[in-house]
Amino acid sequence: MTEARHRKWHVFQTKDELSVAMAKYTAHLSAKFCKEKGLFTVVLSGGGLIDWLCKLLEPPYKDSIEWSKWHVFWVDERVCAYEDPDSNYKLAMDGFLSKVGIPNEHIYAIDKHYAADGNAEHCAALYEECLRNLVKQDIIPLCPNGKYPQFDLQLLGMGPDGHMASLFPGHPQINVKDKWVTYITDSPKLPPRRITFTLPVINSASYNLMAVCDDHTEQCPRSIADIFKHNNLALPAAHLTAHVETMWYLDKAAASLL
Ligand SMILES: O=C(O)[C@H](O)[C@@H](O)[C@H](O)[C@H](O)COP(=O)(O)O
Structure with a gap:
């Protein structure tokens, strides 16, 4: 394992080894x-x-x-019907959650009806309301500064352009601090309408695990090198921190320029 500033990382020979480590x-x-x-x-x-x-x-x-x-x-989350193949909820339900x-x-999940209507703004507002209610019910604590919810573990991925969650390079959502959940209607990664946790919420988690496997793009290893060697803050994923630990799991291809 390697450590620099707040970031720790492991490089795995195969995706399979990465998955085993992620499960552990x-x-x-x-x-x-x-x-x-x-x-x-x-x-x-x-x-x-x-x-x-x-x-x-x-x-x-x-x-x-x-x-x-x-x-x-x-x-x-992508703002679409639960049954839509684009839905992250469907992906997780079909592949994982329904089996445990x-x-x-x-x-x-995001609100079913506004999701099916494609109303990203309302989905974001209702998801934030849901989180605020769970804070009141003591399911989610607030982080020490009292401003944002603190999740135990977030499992994240990075796009080849350096985006994380639906915070994309060159888009304003990365700067939002007065909300817990925001939205985008022109996402460069399709589908265009999405909701996303804001950066301070993402960074308030106790543990953040970012897993990146490169699928034959030249851009992904370049973005990883840009983040790890140059801390290029134009890439949203370069901003990732956590309260206790920020761990990056990379496969060999994603780490090839380090
Ligand atoms: O809904 C989404 O599109 C994601 O949450 C997004 O942020 C994803 O985590 C990265 O794009 C990495 O995706 P891959 O693992 O497919 O590279």
Whole structure:
């Protein structure tokens, strides 16, 4: 493992090794937080992540994780119907969540009706309201400055252009600080309408695990080098921190220019 400034990282020879490590990391934190607080708040993203998480569906994890104590959120979501193949909710439900015993009422998706209508602004406002209610119910604590919710673990991915969640380079959402959840209607990655946690919320998590596997683009290893060697803050993912630990899991291809 390598460490620079606040960032730690591991490079894995294969995606499979990365998935095994991701399962271990997640299972360890699940056990820790379930023991300490009686629940575990996990934030998912879209993309390849759900595939990599599938190691949790295998022994020894599937039967040892206290799934009933999990509370699941999305760091970003595409504003479309739940049944739409673009939906991050559908991706996670079909590939992972439906296969473990997380109570339905612990799975916090965006509003079904506004999502189907494509109303990103309302979806963002209602998702923020949902988080605020969970803070009142003591499911999510606030971070020490009292301004933002503090999730236990966020599992993130980075796009080849250096975006994370739905915070894209050259778009204003990265600067939003007065909201917990914001929205975009012209996302360069399709589909265009999305909601996303704001940067201060993302960085308030106790643990952030960013997993990046390069799928034959030249841009991805360049963005990784730009972040790790030059801390190029034009790339949203370069801003990632966390309260306890910011961990990057890279495959060999993504790390090829380091
Ligand atoms: O909904 C989304 O599009 C995502 O949440 C997005 O931020 C994703 O995590 C990255 O684009 C990485 O995606 P890949 O893992 O597919 O490269």
